[in-house]
Amino acid sequence: MKILVVGSGVAGICLTHELLQAGCEVVLIDNDKNASSVVAAGIINPLVFRRMTLSWRVSELVPFARKKYTELEQLTGNSFFHPLVIRRLFASEQELGFWKTKQELPEFSEYMETLTEDDLNFPLEQNTFGTGRVKQASYIDTNAFIGANLAYFQSKGILFRETFDHGELNAGQAIYKGHSYDFIVFAEGKDARYNPLFSYLPLQQTKGELLTIESTGIYAKESLNRKCFLLPLGNNRFKVGSTYAWDTDDTIPTEAGKQAIAENLKSVTSEAYTIVEHKAGVRPTVPDRRPLMGLHPDYPKMVIANGLGTKGYMIAPLLMHELANHLLKGTELNAESHISRFPYTRHS
């Protein structure tokens, strides 16, 4: 099969690898305007702290992601997958209570260390209600991941730097610029909003800002979390974030975003630091917090792979594996992420 993939963020990268491994001929195009995958912190956290629940499909997504990223490290000869301990500083007595109850349940104990006296008395000025450690967390060094994979595709001669032009597309026959494909997959992140084929879907653009800071005093053995995450990168550097601004398409870092992160940072450290980088990106989110996967209702050779939201690095490996199997073997897509859950309005 010959497949054109539009977009080389984490979605397009994972899908391209799946298709190549299955023996497909792949053409990957990207316009170098990546708004999310290169900015992201790349944290894979199996828990949702707010209500102390498990992340969606966690027992499938987490082991699959670990396996896939490790495989891709070997394939590209680079290192980007790092195991991580996340230490949550409880925000209230209630949150501590949730943890105590849930750590006893088998499905949660896979991801929660049983609280110890040391956790409860963790020596940090900001520790008021105790702390808990998350198991099976990790992070992807997103710069290294994107760089290594794009270099790999470039070495195979399949990556082209250009913007997809809908004026050159015959959607019914999947012919683009005179070349015929079995499928054309759009993995455009937040810019799927402007894709005339899929603009009927409720994709939101959720801007997020992030700081890289340097500090010799901040605790660097684990990733501290409360109101923000503080991700140790080594060499006294940390990523801190992030903010949420809905329906915002621009990727310009703002003073307000910087101040908001600095304020939240006080809930995990009072050590001095300097800011070395300030970035903004736009997450492709969906109101029901589930991805957007599937074939176009009128043009079944046109495919969308999007809506990875706030957890693209955790979700992409398995979801792109499932999408590849759907395209190549006709297996069913996961119903919760299928675009058929939204009514289709024909483009006029």
Ligand SMILES: Cc1cc2nc3c(=O)[nH]c(=O)nc-3n(C[C@H](O)[C@H](O)[C@H](O)COP(=O)(O)OP(=O)(O)OC[C@H]3O[C@@H](n4cnc5c(N)ncnc54)[C@H](O)[C@@H]3O)c2cc1C
């Ligand atoms: C501040 C911030 C922090 C985050 N932290 C995390 C985190 O810790 N963990 C986590 O898992 N996720 C995190 N995310 C979310 C994560 O970044 C996204 O879920 C994920 O990157 C989305 O990937 P994608 O491939 O769908 O989109 P993108 O990464 O946006 O990639 C889309 C690609 O398509 C290209 N493109 C678009 N339109 C066209 C076109 N017409 N022609 C050619 N190319 C085109 C773009 O240039 C881009 O390279 C964060 C996001 C932000 C903004």
